[in-house]
Amino acid sequence: MENHLLSIVTFLPIFGAVVIALVPKEKLDIIRWGAAAITGIQLILAIWILKVFDFSSPDVQLVEHYAWIPDFNIEFFMGIDGLSAPMVLLTSLLSFLAVFTSWNIEKAQKGYFALFLLLDAGMMGVFVSLDFFLFYIFWEVMLLPMYFLIGIWGGPQREYAAIKFFLYTLFGSVLLLLGMLALYFISEPHTFNMLILAEQSAQFGQSLLLGMNAGKVIFILLFVGFAIKVPIFPFHTWLPLAHVEAPTAISVILAGVLLKMGTYGFLRISFPVLKDATLWFALPLAILGLINIIYGAMAALAQRDLKKMVAYSSVSHMGFVLLGMAALTPAGMNGAVFQMFNHGTISAMLFMLVGVVYDRAHHRDIEGFGGIAKVVPIYAGVTALAFFAGLGLPGFSGFISEALCFIGAFPVFTWITIFATLGIVLNAAYFLWAYQRIFMGELNSKYEKMEDINNRELFALIPLAIITFFLGVYPTPMLNLMSSTLNHLVEAVKTAGMVAGL
Amino acid sequence: MADFIFWMIWALVVASAALVAFGNNLIHSVFALMGTFLGVAGIYIFLNADFLAVTQIVVYVGGILVLLVFGIMLTNQISTAQISQSSVQKGLGLLVVLGVLTIILTSVLPHDWVGSITPMAFSETVEGIGRLLFTDYLILFEIASVLLLGALIGAATLARKEL
């Protein structure tokens, strides 16, 4: 069974989706608990994967490698290394918890959970695929359920949001496809195998495409495709809208996992395969990271809709990831991936909390509350914890990853990093300001009878809080998991740069 | 003699099929269709396809044709002795179909088919078909059985009064 863990963990949700599709739609309990059980098993398997995973090796492990469409040299190739292992854990964890956040979906629950599981499978597939073609298929598989989940179960503007999301990502996908095919046809023999592509890295730097350096052209193509998912500054406008309209659990998945796919794509494909182009593009990437940090934080400061604020804070936080990885130093790279994981847990918490208050008040206007800490003390406490985690307070994992990104980026991009530290203040400003307006001051008489957070909601939040806190105090396990792979990656890109004389 | 019988059957097939296509009475058409099916069975015999010939008769004449008759009977008043039927877009249809026929004939006939000079005379096909069915075509066979089951269930579900 250990040899097939990755397939099982990926295809289990599809199996679950089929099973749920067969359950009569009136049997709500079976549907919900079924989804919970499937994702729960997936989580256990993910933990098992970490147990068998050899932390000290930078190589891919738990490999499953079969020929799939031999005529085109397309392979069924799965495996994980220190880069994907945290993401696998994150995906299964958030999927499991998001099921509980979806408990009070009000219509067509069957379809919802079936699509949700399909989405889960797609995400998991993206993180374990080592064949670009397979990766692309999962990438697209994930897109469709997302469209329906936003478009059917979302808020008032759901259709607009869903279409916008869909078109944006589809646009990205097309470029991704082009980049992928370009890689395929330049490689010799033609292959989609990421590891082999990475070995042929030098070839892409030397070939020409459309009369330009192939590596650079492909890098840009892939960059746009991935940047839309992150989202990086000029491609970010789908995010606030999609977040605001999506149901809570989907926001959680969107922020927690989907955004990571963009940066994951960079580290999995662009960086190792297009090493020369990576070095060439590192500075623009860092600048975009800076813009993300400041722009996102400033936009967050301007929002009155709590969910939108949290959405823009995601933009800001993902900027740290970009900055860290652009630096191509061990500290920066580890910080970036660690930040990906931390942002997953923290933003998931934030979105869950927004969902909690929305369920009770049916609006998210920050100005529309006031003093509710009095009636909902536990909720106020948990929110305070999540907000402080979000603004990067030491003791929470976000601080370490942000600090590592800064430490890693500083020697390389000194001025950019200095400006980026402004983000620390802005983050604190919008979180605290929002907290004050919602929870502090005189109690708004409308909410005198507001119910405090219930046990089911707490059940979804507490594991995340514990992880955030634990990794904030003792980050070593997570860093050990990824550092050997990432250090190796940094080394490889740097060496390629030296060979190319950059 | 065999030649004569062959061409008779040939003509029977064509004629009855034409009646199916052009006839005005639906009942007549059905019976003409029976003629076509039987004729095709005969053609199979000339092609040394004994198993198919039998299957053709059993399934088509015994099964499908009966179903069609039921279909007609259930959808028309039984008292109507002559069930007339009308057609649409006859001219255009004829034109197009003739065109298609021309295309088929012009592309098929001039072609020099490999091996067509020395036809193979199968003596006995049942064993061979059986063997193939359970070796090379096993998956297809299984899928077919599932398909039939599906059709069975589907037809039963659809035919129920309260859908």
Add this chain to the structure above:
Amino acid sequence: MIKLALFILFLPLLSFVLQIFFGRRFEDKKGEWVSVGIQFITLIMSLAMLAMMLSKNDPNFSIEVHQSWLDLGLFKIDLGIYIDNITIIMLNVVAIISALVHLYSTAYMAGDVRYSRYFGFLGIFTFSMNGIVLANSLFMIYIFWELVGLSSYLLIGHWWEKDSAADAGKKAFITNRIGDIGMFTGMLIIATVLGTFNFQLIAERIHDGVWAANAGMLFGGIDPHTLLTIAGILVFMGAVGKSAQFPLHVWLPDAMEGPTPVSALIHAATMVAAGVYLTVRLFPFLTADAMATIAFIGGFTAIYAATIAITQNDIKKVLAYSTVSQLGYMIMALGTGAYVAGFFHLVTHAMFKGALFLASGSVIHAMHHSLHKLKDHDTDPQDMRNMGGLRTKMPITFGVFMVTTAAISGIPLFSGFLSKDAILAGTWAYAANVNEGWLANLHMAWILPVFGFGAAAITAFYMFRLIFMTFYGEAKKPQVFKHIQESPKVMTVPLMVLAILSMFFVFTLPSVNPISDHGWFTHVVQAPESAVTTGPAFELEHFEHSLHEAHVPAMITSILVAGLGILLAVLVYLLNKISAEKLATKLGALYRGSFNKWYMDEFYINGIIRPFLKGCDALGRFDLEFYDHYLINGWGRNTKRTSKAVGLADDLIVDGAVNFSGIIFQWLGWTLKFIQTGKIQNYLIFVLIGAALLFVVNVF
């Protein structure tokens, strides 16, 4: 000793955890005494450490342990504990004030809505403060630095139902974060150049020339000495935020919205002193220029805050500005190289300012109860204009106030005199002898003693103004006055303890000379050697020599200016020889400026925060309305338009062709009309036609 330190560090955290998770259930069952007990245990442990230190009596004593915390193979961060004499003294300051404040709070906060949580927060504060004190590296200091910011935020906002309290908490946190940016950037520079955050290693490596060798990798080959100056000033920015130095001082007066014991603990004695403590830790790496900057900021803050304190009417506000001013003294002392004096003042100030705040809390407590009995909710219990004559009603509080005011004003026999005098002597010596750093030019360094002595005079004036307004004269509100009572024992005992600790002999034993600071303190605390080798560093030996010479004139001047301040206060507020109102109108703009804190808040709000928020708003709107709706959706709209145009052109061409050519196209058009028949048979025909056409095209 390390074990003891670990206990001291983590016991308050235990108190926090217990209070947060279980406190609510034990609120009526004396649950708070668990925290108080824990705090006193830490106090005993700290005192044990102090005893050990005194028995060793070794100025160079230090131990360090560290543990790998974060290891990326090529990059690692260690956390650890570093203990030397300064650490131990600081631990004792924190433990003493914290324990007394815990005790005091049991009465002061009795019946509060979030009573148990309050003690929990005190616990986490004490934990983080001890963390700062014990930290062996900049990184660890930074961690706890943020955590004290957090606990400060939580405690200032303890009564968050009041908007002003919520605002103040937020303001404190954000203002501190601005300073922290600088500190963090400074840390980044140091870590990049030296590859470590550890204080000892930093000093060692700078001394060994690693800095000079590596600094060029940043900012395109910057001069190592300049970079070291920049790094020092940047890290010092953290101290500017935390210790409320100009221009980031604005949060501290607002922080008085928190409960008064909190003000005593966090915003007078310990947390705000963390900035000074950080500067103490930085001392060996500061270049002469960095030190000049630090001295100037400190000196300016000292006099600037003092001028504001004169006109405030809120008893806590006066003390708050006085704190800012005194912190300025400490910073200035460190900047001028008077290392021992700066740290000395930190310790003495913690004692007397803690006492002052707790005593003012006692007054407020009494006022509050009295007003409560009268059901008067409009009168401000903190406004000195509502007090007067309280000395008869509250003798203990009054006594403590007198002792500590004498201490802060720099009157001999009290601790403040010794430390302040040492600082003033330091500035004098600095001004007279300095020849490195930018203040050395054109005798600019003389501005520091001017700041120092000026602030000393003003301090004496406003402190006695406070005493006279509160405890002397007629009771302004006789009704209220009638119900005033002395506070309970749990409140007055801590006051008295702190008052005793404000006496000079506490710090000079075994010597008992009231005008000389020679004693155990000056023996165990000695300025470290500067590690700066890249360029002009501070010349400690030379300085200490001139310090000795400046000592006597500085002392005399200091007593004189303090006496002057007191005299003026007596004339104005005790004997009413000079009318305060007349003086105010005469001074006009100056008075208004001082009363309105020189309009710093207004400047920040109108000059920076509002425009910035407006900018954010504009950006948010730009993002949504222009960028997204106009540009991105415009793309969509344009695509739609283009397709429509293409469709139209198509129609025209097809139509034209129909009219133009003969029957075949007409027939085609006619068939096309039926394309949308919905009839399966028609579609089939079309398919066939299409297939046939394809065939024809293919073959011919």
Add this chain to the structure above:
Amino acid sequence: MDHLSSYLVLSAILFSLGLYTVVTRRNAVAILMGVELILNAANINFVAFSKFVTHNLDGHLISVFIIMLAAAEAAVALAIVLNLYNDRGHINVDEANALKQ
């Protein structure tokens, strides 16, 4: 009879007639009949090629499957026709144009 083309011509004619039936008839059952004709035409081709060109039994197999398919199709189609009749009272295909909307 020993020549491939005679079968092919027959098959082509049968196919065309079937096609014509499908395209022109209004009655759904009649259309079904046309489909059967087409399938038969295909079968003849398969078997004929089996004998004259490939010289093996694969064509026969395909024919068997086609016959099976035809049976299934007839059953389902008839059920649909019955429903159509229940719904509208007639089974005229040219009036069943709900797709037009």
